[in-house]
Amino acid sequence: MKELSKKVLEGDIRAASRLIRNLEDQIPNTYIAMQEIFGKTGNAHVVGITGAPGAGKSTLTDELICAYRKKGDTVGVLAVDPTSPFSGGALLGDRIRMLRHAEDTGVFIRSLATRGAMGGISKAVGEAIHVMDVLKKSKIIVETVGVGQQEVDIINHAHTVAVVLVPGMGDEIQALKAGLMEIADIFIINKADRDGAGKLYKETLNMVNMSKDNKNGAQGWRIPVLLVESVLEPIKFAESVEALRDKIDEHYQYLIDNDLLSERMRRKTTAELNEALWGTILQPILKDLHADGEINRLVDKLLTKASDPYSLAAEVASKYMK
C-alpha cells in the first residue's frame, strides 16, 4: 500500500486509478495508502454538481471540463453512479466522456459506485477527492444525483455546490422536495431554450430572494441563478458554461476573501472523520459477521422472534466494545 501511495504522489495515473478502485471496493488496508497522502491534500477547489436524473448534469460537466481547460486549470471528475447498489459498473456516458478527454493528461475522470450493501459511498468519494487532489488537479468536480441523505453527505465534500434544474420537470417540486434549496451556492437553469425556462428562472430567483441567507454557511453570498443554453446551440452553450465556470470560481474566491472557506473545510473534514470512524469501527464488525456466517445465525433468531435486533446488537457490541 505504501508503494501505491508513493506512485500516486509521483503522479502515476494508473496507480491513482488502482487506488480509487481499491477505495470503491473497500479493500482492507487501503487506508494505509490514504494515510500517506493525506498530508499533501487540501489544495484543490472541489465543486459539486447535483440535480434530478435527466437534468443534463453529465453534458454540463463535460462542457465545464472544456471551460476549465481553456482557462488553464487541470480537472478531476468523480461521477457518482447510483446504478450500482445492485449491478455495479460505470455508466456508458462516462465511458464516452473518458474517450473524449482521453488524450488530455490534464483531465482525470472516474466514476464511483457503491458495492455491497454496507454503505460507504460518501467515504469513497471523500477519499477519491484526495487522490485527485494529490494528482494536482486544481478543480475537482463531483457529479451526483441530488436526492436523499446519501447525496447530501456526498455534497459535504464540496466547497461550491451548483444545483441543476430543467424546465418541464416540475422543478419547484424537485427543488423543494429534494431540499436542494438549502445546499445550493449556485442555481443552474439548464436547457434554457426550452418552454417554461423563463417561468422556472423567475420562480427560482424568487425563492432565492425570499431566503435571507444561504444556510449552507456562506453568509452574504448572493446565490446566482444562471441560464445555460441547450447543447443544440453549441456556441451559446459553451459561452453560458464559461459564465458558469466564472461564477463557480467567484464563489470560491468569495469564501476565501470573507474567511468562510475555513468553515467549509471544517464541515468537509468533520464528514471525513465521521466516515473514517465508520470505516474503522463498524465496517470491520460487519465484515466479520458476514465472513463467518454469524449474520445468518443472528437473522434466524430474529425471524423466529427468539430475540430482537437491539438485544442481538448489544450482544455483538459486548464482544467488540470495552
Add this chain to the structure above:
Amino acid sequence: MKELSKKVLEGDIRAASRLIRNLEDQIPNTYIAMQEIFGKTGNAHVVGITGAPGAGKSTLTDELICAYRKKGDTVGVLAVDPTSPFSGGALLGDRIRMLRHAEDTGVFIRSLATRGAMGGISKAVGEAIHVMDVLKKSKIIVETVGVGQQEVDIINHAHTVAVVLVPGMGDEIQALKAGLMEIADIFIINKADRDGAGKLYKETLNMVNMSKDNKNGAQGWRIPVLLVESVLEPIKFAESVEALRDKIDEHYQYLIDNDLLSERMRRKTTAELNEALWGTILQPILKDLHADGEINRLVDKLLTKASDPYSLAAEVASKYMK
C-alpha cells in the same frame, strides 16, 4: 419507554405517534420500547412506492389508500421526506393527505425525515414500520424518492416494490440510472394519458422482457407494467389504481405461494440487524464525540494536518473497542 410500548400495543394512536417521533429524533432508550413490541411484528404486508421527484407518488399513494380501504384493509403510510437533512419537517402535501383521511381510524399516515448529520433514516423507517404493524395495519405503504443507496436501503424494508415512471421525464434514463430496474416488482406508468406514455410503456415492457429474472429475489414473477390514468379523469384514475392494488396483492400472494416470502423477510431482517448494529455501536460513539466537543479538537488536528482521519479514528476506536 415500557409504558409507551404498552400503550402502543393497546392501539393508542397518540403513543404510536410519539414513538415514531422518538425514533426519528433518535431519542436514547427508544430501543427499549422497540424491544417490547418486536415480538408482535411481522404481520403486515409492506409495500414500497418509489420513483423520481415529480412522478406523482403522493397522489398515487393517496388513491391507493382509498383502494385498500374499499377492500377492507387498514393502511399505514410512511412518507420518507428527503427535504429535511437541513430544515426538518413534513411536506405540505402530507399535511393535506392527513386531513383527508383524518376521520378514518383505519388509516395512519406519518412522514419521516432525517434529523442531524449522522444518518439513520433507513433505521427509523424499519422501526416505524414495526410500530404501524403492531397497530394492526394490514398494508403499510412506504413512499420514497427512489434515487441513491439510501433509498435502496429503505426499500429493503418492503415485501413488494412498485416503481413509478412518468412520460416526458427522460424515463429510460431515470430507470437505468437509478438502478430502479433491479428493485422493481411492479412498474407503474403514471399520468398515462400524457404524450409519450405509449412509448414509455413499450420501452419498459421491452426492458422487463429482456431481463430474464427479477434480481430482487422473486424468481418466476413476471414484472407487470401497469398504466395509471391521470387524476384529471377521476373515475379512470380510481379504477387503474384499484388494478394496481390487486397486482400488489397478487405479488404478495405469489411470494407466499412460492415460498419466496421467507427470502424477503431474511433481507428485511438483515437490514434491520445492520441498522441496529449501527445504532448500538457507532451512533453512541458519535454522540459522545459531539457532546463534549471532542469532535472539534479532532477536526482541528486534521485541518492543521497534524494527523490523518485514519489515525484519529483508530485512536477513538481504541478507547471504545476491545
